[in-house]
């Protein structure tokens with residue numbers, strides 16, 4: 001344990017590929033070991049990522065006032081999260097050194113699913129960057145395709161019925177955070193993002209070449225993914241850990257931007273439909289005992305407890321915490 005492998009996932013898009021089974025095994029080994037992997041061979045064109053990065057830079061390259069005017073609200077977790085808007089939930093009171101822009105799976109304002117769960121809806125697209133909607137939704141659909149292939153891989157690897165995981169992602173609560181991390185001085189404490197586990201099922205990130213993502217090994221050290229240009233970093237979140245009864249690992253990670261340059265990131269967080277209840281689909285590992293998570297309730301609690309004056313209570317799902 002301790003190494004983040006790079007895996008060519010091209011065979012995973014074709015179950016009859018002669019390297020399909022071997023590639024499934026390699027992905028499973030990474031996900032049951034460190035819980036992180038770098039992937040190549042996704043078929044995502046380089047210019048989709050390049051356009052996305054330019055778009056994210058343009059979104060943050062506006063007056064500070066604009067960001068506060070278009071900030072997220074308690075009712076709608078979409079739009080800017082200006083620098084220092086939230087303090088981390090670890091009680092330290094130290095704000096993470098990033099600014100963000102929150103997006104969710106795009107749903108039309110008259111879509112029937114909004115009657116079942118009010119968290120669904122259209123995104124707030126930044127009016128200052130007119131091509132943002134097109135560029136981001138194009139990139140998003142590419143990642144939907146990659147996430148689907150990875151979920152099929154995990155179905156195979158865990159011995160689950162075909163589609164058992166993938167079916168949970170029809171009308172998903174998948175979301176994305178656009179992130180801008182200003183450079184941190186060498187003697188400046190704190191984090192871009194403090195150590196945490198992802199609470200979703202699966203995260204996919206196009207790493208910024210300036211670096212800064214660090215992943216905890218089981219012996220407590222920190223390693224950096226060595227992701228080749230054009231590749232993506234994938235990690236298992238708490239929901240897949242729970243579904244797999246503890247076999248797939250949700251691993252703490254953090255961001256420290258000591259590159260001296262601006263860092264931009266846009267993680268895609270795959271989250272199931274609102275009415276999906278995540279619970280082990282196979283016998284849990286000995287000692288793995290966690291309550292089931294209702295995705296709609298979980299999402300609503302994430303929205304609510306991000307506000308520093310909102311406390312978690314007994315019904316708040318136990319996800320993303322570092323104490324096991």
Ligand SMILES: O=C(O)CCC(=O)C(=O)O
Nearest residue numbers: 179193205213255265267
């Ligand atoms: O910016 C990154 O590379 C990682 C961000 C992250 O871990 C998160 O948003 O959960």
Ligand SMILES: [Fe+2]
Nearest residue numbers: 196197198253
């Ligand atoms: Fe994360």
